[in-house]
Amino acid sequence: MKGAHLFRQAFNAFFKHWGAYTILILFMNILLAELIIPIMTWLASLILKYNRIPFISYTNIGMLLKNKPLALLELILLLLLILTLVFYQFSFTFQGVEQIRRNQRQNLLALARDSFINLKSLRPSGYTPT
Numbered sequence: 001m002k003g004a005h006l007f008r009q010a011f012n013a014f015f016k017h018w019g020a021y022t023i024l025i026l027f028m029n030i031l032l033a034e035l036i037i038p039i040m041t042w043l044a045s046l047i048l049k050y051n052r053i054p055f056i057s058y059t060n061i062g063m064l065l066k067n068k069p070l071a072l073l074e075l076i077l078l079l080l081l082i083l084t085l086v087f088y089q090f091s092f093t094f095q096g097v098e099q100i101r102r103n104q105r106q107n108l109l110a111l112a113r114d115s116f117i118n119l120k121s122l123r124p125s126g127y128t129p130t
Contacts, residue, residue: 017100024096027108028089040082047074087122091115 014021048056051071053064064072092115099106106114 013101020100020105021097024093024100024108028093032089036085040078040085043078044075047071047078084119084122088115088119091118 048054048071051068051074053060053068053071056064056075092111095115095118096111099111
């Protein structure tokens, strides 16, 4: 019975602010689909093109390690950039949902700035809140 009450409460809270949630998620999805993913795809293809690597698979990873270590390093750096952007996306979405829940609405640019500031807390050993 308690679970049904919590579900109803969450359901009502969502529909009370459904427009703000929709704008938050749509903004992030459009940013990813129209800007971030094309840039990351272009960077990956640029790395492969300039290092004359036709494709990457488990069959040519040995060749990359032996003959193209710089290309492998570039691809690893690109992977780290992508992981940082995933953290940023999570931070942006989580902070946006929290602000909507607490009725502390900021504009999307202020939310983006705050999420960027959160990148300072990103450490290789793990996330530590500031």
